[in-house]
Each structure stands twice: as structure tokens, then as C-alpha cells.
Amino acid sequence: MASIGNDRDNQLATFQAATGLEDIETSISVLEQHGWNLVEAINSIMPQAYAVEESSQGSEGATREPVFGGSRSHSTSPINPPAVTDEIIITFLWEDGSLPLSIPVTQRIGQIRQDLKRFLSWLGPDEVLIRMEKETPALQDELRIDQLSLASDPDGKFLYVTTTHGNDIRLSSNQNSSVNNRMCHIKVKYNNHLVELQLSPTTTIKELKRQASHKCGLSADFQRWVGLPPGLSDHTLLKDAGLNYGEHVLTLESVQLDSAENTSNAFTTNTVNTTGRDNNRACTPAGSTSSTSSQEYASAQSSEDDGDDFEMDMDSLSTDPTPVAPPALAPLIPPDCTNPIEALNSFTHQFSNRYGSVHPIFFIGSLADAVKESTAVPAAQRKPLLIYLHHDRSILSNVFCSQLLCAESIVNYLSLNFVSWAWDLTTIQLRDQLLDMVRESFGNDAARSVMAVDPNNLPIMLIVFKSKGQVEVRNVIQGFTEMDLLMGALILAVEEHQLAVEHDTAEEQQRIARGRMIMEQDMAYQESLAQDKEKAQRAEEEQRMIELAKEREAQAKIQHMIQEEEKKKQCEEQLPAEPEAGVEDVTTIRLRCPDGSSLVRRFHGDDKLRVLFMYTGSKGYSGAEYKLLSSFPRRDITTLNGSMTFKEAKLFPQETVFVEERTD
The missing domain is CATH 3.40.30.10 (Glutaredoxin)
Known part of the structure; x- marks a missing residue:
């Protein structure tokens, strides 16, 4: 007995780890409903994408192969401890189409890309890339599906397919036709509406019911399908149910009956078992658990029930079906939602x-x-x-x-x-x-x-x-x-x-007008400041130019003085010695300077006029700025040839010469 107890403790722990259920009483209840068959209990709780399989054979004996890569174990021995099925349904989206496929959760992006190219018959020059969103970077080839944070969406999980440069894939009509020919196109009639589903033939009946539940708003526990063969389970593949490639039309009806008179038509011989459980199990409708939130929102129950009134033997459905109680009303906002x-x-x-x-x-x-x-x-x-x-x-x-x-x-x-x-x-x-x-x-x-x-x-x-x-x-x-x-x-x-709007609009317009006036005044003030600043800058620039000109002029004067001093020095060095008084053949020249002073010097009569020019230059009266004028006849001596002698120039034996500043 102790070994049995320990085994059930292990089964309970494994069941909770696989399903994520934390409530022990609920977990034990589910296990007891399935005779402590761990695999069946997990399959009744978990979605099909993670369902546990006892062997590689489907309910009809057909082997379920994954669409993309990977391989399945074909061992027929029971799984202990149970393993979770390693496939999920992912819809791949591109510019003009989509493709829902069953993917092993351990499959890597690189293999999926190659399989997608083959599946889409893609012959383009660019590589096919897979992205989480259209604008996000491409996923790396070494990543596995179970490493991606795929968002939970009511319509499933999605990945985007593009080319190397981020462009959308556009398939030709032949390629689209090839893809469509590999899919099941199911038209579901429900309440005078037509809902279209596109699924892979390897999709299970449970996934069909889940997508129909999202599209039609009818829980899977209350779905009745007309148009499918009898005896199908949730694990049956669409292709094994006769829904292979091409278009199919099914009718979906609700089994929530209004009166006992209609119960005889709740299930037909051509109806899928919508409970998703074996006929030997008891069925407890959704919402009959003891959770507080479900009781708060239950619309059909005014007092607490233990759930026994709703249990039924599934064997009786074919002959004396009993209407299933509707599920508890879901809360508008989950009580623990804080966002x-x-x-x-x-x-x-x-x-x-x-x-x-x-x-x-x-x-x-x-x-x-x-x-x-x-x-x-x-x-x-x-x-x-x-x-x-x-x-x-x-x-x-x-x-x-x-x-x-x-x-x-x-x-x-x-x-x-x-x-x-x-x-x-x-x-x-x-x-x-x-x-x-x-x-x-x-x-x-x-x-x-x-x-x-x-x-x-x-x-x-x-x-x-x-x-x-x-x-x-x-x-x-x-x-x-x-x-x-x-x-x-x-x-x-x-x-x-x-x-109130009219009153506030009037105030707002006044406020805008005041703001505009203040802004205009501020602009005028700023413009005035700018003009004043510009004037000040111009005046400052003019003053700077004047000072610069003065500085340049002063420097020029200094340079000129330096040059004049150098010329005077050169003239003094080149000037021959003055003859002594009383020597014969000597002429005396008196120079009347511009400042009123006089200069007297003796020269040999045979000396050249250039000697006179050297002398006046040594005194600061260069020929370039000053001219020498004889008294009578009045003439400009500086215009004479410098090689003439004093005698030839008739400046002998004496002469008075006026030094004048040139004005021309």
C-alpha cells in the first residue's frame, strides 16, 4: 500500500508540473476522473499543442508526423514519466498570405527557414528570413522555437516571413496555388454566419475546435459538429477525419439546449465528440470548480453546488443525451488584473x-x-x-x-x-x-x-x-x-x-489673442534690440578700422623715418670732404631750408651736382620729396643732370639755393 501511495504522490507531482495546476484538490479530482491515468489526465487539461501522447500512433493508427523537421519516437511503450508533445501551431505571415503549421518546439530557425523555402516553392534570389515582427531584426538560425517569447494571442501565435532586405514575400499565382493546395480550407456555418478557417491537414480536431471557439465565440465544450465522421477524438488529425487538402464545409451548432424536448437531437451519428474525452469518463462542465472568481461571476447558479448534478456518463449521449450546463460567466475584468x-x-x-x-x-x-x-x-x-x-x-x-x-x-x-x-x-x-x-x-x-x-x-x-x-x-x-x-x-x-465649450472657446480665443499681441510686442522689442546691437557693432567696427588706419599710418611714418635715416647715413658716408676755406676753385652754396634755417657748404668747382644732392640728402632733404631752386635765373636744379659740375651749372663761385617741398 505504501508503494501505491508513493506512486500516486509522484503522479500528482508530475501532473502539477506538467499542467501548471497549483490546487491539489483540483489536481486529485482530475486524476481520479481518469482513473489515475496520468497521460489522459494531462491531455484533458493541456492544449493540443502540448498534449501528451502514449505512442506515436493516432487514434486511428495513423502516424502523426511533424510538418517541419525533427522526428518522433515510434516506441509503443507507455511514457513514464509522461513527456509533453513537442509541437505548437504557428501561423507564418507574409505580404499576400499566411500559413499555419505544426512546429516542434525544439526546432531551430535555420531548419524552419529551409523547410519554408521548400514548402513555398521559393526561388527568389534573396534568403527567406523569419522575424518576430515586421520591423524587428531577423531571428538567428541557432535559436529554437521554445527560446522565443511568442505572445499569446486569441487567434494563436504568429511569426513574420520576409526576404533578406526586409521586403515582404510576394508569391506568384502558381506559388500561392501550390501553398493553398496543401492546406485545408474549411468553411464553418454557424448561426447564419460563415467563418473560414485555413489549417494544415496535420492539425488536430482539438485545434479545429479551439480556432472555431475564437472565431465563433462558442466554447469547445458546447460545440456540435455536423459533417464529420463519428467516433473522432480531440487527437485525431484532420487528414484522418477526411479533411485533407482542398475545401470543406462543416456546420457548427451549440448543445446548450433550452428544453428537454430537444435533447434527443443534441448529438447525431455524424457528430464529433465535443467533450474531447473518452466515452468511459465522467464529464464535468467548465465552470463547476470551486474557485472564488468563477462563483462570483456564475450567472446560472444562485447557490453553491458540489458539481455532482452535472456529471454524466458519456455512453448515454448516443441514446439519452442530457443537456450540458452552460459555463460560468467570465468576468468582464479579471479581479487580479492591475494593468x-x-x-x-x-x-x-x-x-x-x-x-x-x-x-x-x-x-x-x-x-x-x-x-x-x-x-x-x-x-x-x-x-x-x-x-x-x-x-x-x-x-x-x-x-x-x-x-x-x-x-x-x-x-x-x-x-x-x-x-x-x-x-x-x-x-x-x-x-x-x-x-x-x-x-x-x-x-x-x-x-x-x-x-x-x-x-x-x-x-x-x-x-x-x-x-x-x-x-x-x-x-x-x-x-x-x-x-x-x-x-x-x-x-x-x-x-x-x-x-461650456463655447465659453471656454471664447476665453481660449481671447487668451490666444493676448498671447499673439504679447508675442508681437516681444518680436518688435527683440527686433529693436537687434537693430541697436547691429548699429553698435557697426560703430565699433568703424572705430576699429579708424584705429587700425591710424596704427598703420603711424607704422608707415616710423618706417619712413627709418628709411630716411638710412638714406641720410648713406649720403653722409658717400659725401666727399668739404674743401677748406681760401682754397682756389671753390664755390660756396647757401641753402635756404623750408623751416627758415640756412645751411652753408663749400664745394670744389669741378665737383658734380650729385655731390650737392648727397649733401641735401644727408640733411634730410631727399630729391624724391624736395627740390632745389636757384635764385636767378630761377630754375629747378634737381632736374639737371647730376654729372654736371658746379661750374657748368653756373653755381660758381657762390649761389643761394632754396629748398622747397614737392607738391606735385
């Missing part, structure tokens, strides 16, 4: 499931973001904010949503004139989150008012808009109202908001 974006996405999704696709467009984000969307724009572009507060345990909620809030006229009016935001107050956690958001956006007084609302008076709608710079709750619309009264209240709220 406003995820919360509003969940609210919108679950609201659509409950009341249909015609409903107000709820803003996705926090209350503060919704307030900004409504008010943080120019006055003429503002819209009032409508806050819808829901409570599942209020008897008014379902009637208000189905008959009033989702009425087409109300939806159209809200979409045109309001920013709509919603929240669920069913649980304390969600109420506390709302109070925190209200405090942040409207203050403590508004939070206390919301806290004081009786859940029995929910749902309510709060009308919020901005007036005179203040964002406040301006009106409250109760849930116990009628269509005409609700529409009238909304119209009145829009009219009041329009008056």
Missing part, C-alpha cells in the same frame, strides 16, 4: 461576448488617459467623457446593457459625441483600483461619492467634462431608466458641454 490597458481590453472582449458586437467603443487605457483624451485638446475639439460603472451582481446590469446601452441609437450617439470609458465594480479589488484612479483624476471628494454608491443602484453612467478650467463630474445617469429618458439625458449632457 488598465489589459483590463479595458478584457472588458471590451467579454462585453462583446455577452451583448454582441454592437456596443459603445470603450477607450482602452487608464481613467487618467481617458480624461486627457476628452479634455487635453483645444476647446473646440473636446468631447464629454462618459464613465460606465458595471456590477455583475446588480439585477439591473444585464437589462441595462442588453436593452439600453447596446441599442444602436445609443451606440451611434455615444460614438459621435462622447469618449466612453468603462469599469467593473463586481469585486473589492476592482473597486479599490477605480477609487485610486478617481482620486488621481478628480480628487478625494469624487472618490468618496463613488465609494458611497450602493451596488444595487448600479450600473450608472457619470458624465465628465471640462468647464472654466475645471474637470468635474457634471451629471449622473442611473441604470433604472428608459430609452427615451436615457437619450434625453445624453442630449442634455451634450448641450451643457457645448455651452
Whole structure:
């Protein structure tokens, strides 16, 4: 007995590790339902992409081979401990098509790329690359699928296929035809709608039901398929069910019967076993667990049940079927959700499931973001904010949503004139989150008012808009109202908001005009400053040029003086000695200088005139700047040939010569 107990402890631990279930009682219950058959118990909990298989043979004996690479063990011995099936369904997307395929989780990107090229018959010059998103870098060949953080999407997991340079793959008509010819194109008729699914023939029946559940909104536990052979299990492949390449038409119906009179038609001989379990097992409908959140949102149960009333023998379905209880109503917002974006996405999704696709467009984000969307724009572009507060345990909620809030006229009016935001107050956690958001956006007084609302008076709608710079709750619309009264209240709220917008627009225009005038004045002042600065700069530049010219002139004078001194020195060095007085053949020359002084010197009569020029040059009167004029006859001696003698120039025996500065 001890060994049996230890074995079951090991099975329980393995079951929890494989399925992720933490509740021990629930895990034991599932194992007992399957006679402690570990593989069957895991398969009943986990999605098909990770289901455990006892052998490599399908339910009909056909071997299930992976679409891409890898290999499966063909051992028929039981698995102990059980292994998780190493394949997931990934949809590969490109410019003009997509391809859902079953991929081993240990498969590497490099092998998948090569298989994709073969599968797509790709003959282009560029390599086929795989990316997480269109704009992200290509995945490295050595990465495995189980190393990627593939986002959980209601429609599955996706990867993008491009070429080397990031261009989208565009297949020719022949290539597209080749790909399409390898796929199952299934048209599902459900509630007068036609839903199209494109699946690989190696996809399982369970994956077919899962995708149909997402597309049609009907849980797999309540699906009845018409058009498939009987006796199929969730693990049967589509190709083994007769759904191979090409187009197929199936009909999907709900087994949630309204009366016992219709139960005899719940299953037909041409219907898939929608429970996904063997006929020897008991079936417990979804939602019959004892979790707190499920009980809070259960719409069909007013008291606690132990689940025994819903158990049935699956063998009786073929002769005396019993209607299955509908699943518990999913919460609009999960109680443990703390991200406003995820919360509003969940609210919108679950609201659509409950009341249909015609409903107000709820803003996705926090209350503060919704307030900004409504008010943080120019006055003429503002819209009032409508806050819808829901409570599942209020008897008014379902009637208000189905008959009033989702009425087409109300939806159209809200979409045109309001920013709509919603929240669920069913649980304390969600109420506390709302109070925190209200405090942040409207203050403590508004939070206390919301806290004081009786859940029995929910749902309510709060009308919020901005007036005179203040964002406040301006009106409250109760849930116990009628269509005409609700529409009238909304119209009145829009009219009041329009008056506030007109007032704020006028103030805004005045504020803009004042701002424009101040800006113009500031521009004129800045322009004046710029002109003054420019004038000062010009004056400073002119003064600098004058000083520079003076400096250059002074330097030129100095240079000239230096040059003159050098010339005087040279003339003095070259000048012959003056003859002594009383010597014969001597002429005396008296020079009258410009400053009024006189210079007297004796020269030999046969000396050349250039000696006179040297003498005047040595005294600072160079021929270039001064000229020598004889008294009578008046003549310019500097114009005479310097090789003439004093006698030849008739400057003998004496002469007075005037030194004048040249003016020409």
C-alpha cells in the first residue's frame, strides 16, 4: 500500500508540473476522473499543442508526423514519466498570405527557414528570413522555437516571413496555388454566419475546435459538429477525419439546449465528440470548480453546488443525451488584473461576448488617459467623457446593457459625441483600483461619492467634462431608466458641454489673442534690440578700422623715418670732404631750408651736382620729396643732370639755393 501511495504522490507531482495546476484538490479530482491515468489526465487539461501522447500512433493508427523537421519516437511503450508533445501551431505571415503549421518546439530557425523555402516553392534570389515582427531584426538560425517569447494571442501565435532586405514575400499565382493546395480550407456555418478557417491537414480536431471557439465565440465544450465522421477524438488529425487538402464545409451548432424536448437531437451519428474525452469518463462542465472568481461571476447558479448534478456518463449521449450546463460567466475584468490597458481590453472582449458586437467603443487605457483624451485638446475639439460603472451582481446590469446601452441609437450617439470609458465594480479589488484612479483624476471628494454608491443602484453612467478650467463630474445617469429618458439625458449632457465649450472657446480665443499681441510686442522689442546691437557693432567696427588706419599710418611714418635715416647715413658716408676755406676753385652754396634755417657748404668747382644732392640728402632733404631752386635765373636744379659740375651749372663761385617741398 505504501508503494501505491508513493506512486500516486509522484503522479500528482508530475501532473502539477506538467499542467501548471497549483490546487491539489483540483489536481486529485482530475486524476481520479481518469482513473489515475496520468497521460489522459494531462491531455484533458493541456492544449493540443502540448498534449501528451502514449505512442506515436493516432487514434486511428495513423502516424502523426511533424510538418517541419525533427522526428518522433515510434516506441509503443507507455511514457513514464509522461513527456509533453513537442509541437505548437504557428501561423507564418507574409505580404499576400499566411500559413499555419505544426512546429516542434525544439526546432531551430535555420531548419524552419529551409523547410519554408521548400514548402513555398521559393526561388527568389534573396534568403527567406523569419522575424518576430515586421520591423524587428531577423531571428538567428541557432535559436529554437521554445527560446522565443511568442505572445499569446486569441487567434494563436504568429511569426513574420520576409526576404533578406526586409521586403515582404510576394508569391506568384502558381506559388500561392501550390501553398493553398496543401492546406485545408474549411468553411464553418454557424448561426447564419460563415467563418473560414485555413489549417494544415496535420492539425488536430482539438485545434479545429479551439480556432472555431475564437472565431465563433462558442466554447469547445458546447460545440456540435455536423459533417464529420463519428467516433473522432480531440487527437485525431484532420487528414484522418477526411479533411485533407482542398475545401470543406462543416456546420457548427451549440448543445446548450433550452428544453428537454430537444435533447434527443443534441448529438447525431455524424457528430464529433465535443467533450474531447473518452466515452468511459465522467464529464464535468467548465465552470463547476470551486474557485472564488468563477462563483462570483456564475450567472446560472444562485447557490453553491458540489458539481455532482452535472456529471454524466458519456455512453448515454448516443441514446439519452442530457443537456450540458452552460459555463460560468467570465468576468468582464479579471479581479487580479492591475494593468488598465489589459483590463479595458478584457472588458471590451467579454462585453462583446455577452451583448454582441454592437456596443459603445470603450477607450482602452487608464481613467487618467481617458480624461486627457476628452479634455487635453483645444476647446473646440473636446468631447464629454462618459464613465460606465458595471456590477455583475446588480439585477439591473444585464437589462441595462442588453436593452439600453447596446441599442444602436445609443451606440451611434455615444460614438459621435462622447469618449466612453468603462469599469467593473463586481469585486473589492476592482473597486479599490477605480477609487485610486478617481482620486488621481478628480480628487478625494469624487472618490468618496463613488465609494458611497450602493451596488444595487448600479450600473450608472457619470458624465465628465471640462468647464472654466475645471474637470468635474457634471451629471449622473442611473441604470433604472428608459430609452427615451436615457437619450434625453445624453442630449442634455451634450448641450451643457457645448455651452461650456463655447465659453471656454471664447476665453481660449481671447487668451490666444493676448498671447499673439504679447508675442508681437516681444518680436518688435527683440527686433529693436537687434537693430541697436547691429548699429553698435557697426560703430565699433568703424572705430576699429579708424584705429587700425591710424596704427598703420603711424607704422608707415616710423618706417619712413627709418628709411630716411638710412638714406641720410648713406649720403653722409658717400659725401666727399668739404674743401677748406681760401682754397682756389671753390664755390660756396647757401641753402635756404623750408623751416627758415640756412645751411652753408663749400664745394670744389669741378665737383658734380650729385655731390650737392648727397649733401641735401644727408640733411634730410631727399630729391624724391624736395627740390632745389636757384635764385636767378630761377630754375629747378634737381632736374639737371647730376654729372654736371658746379661750374657748368653756373653755381660758381657762390649761389643761394632754396629748398622747397614737392607738391606735385
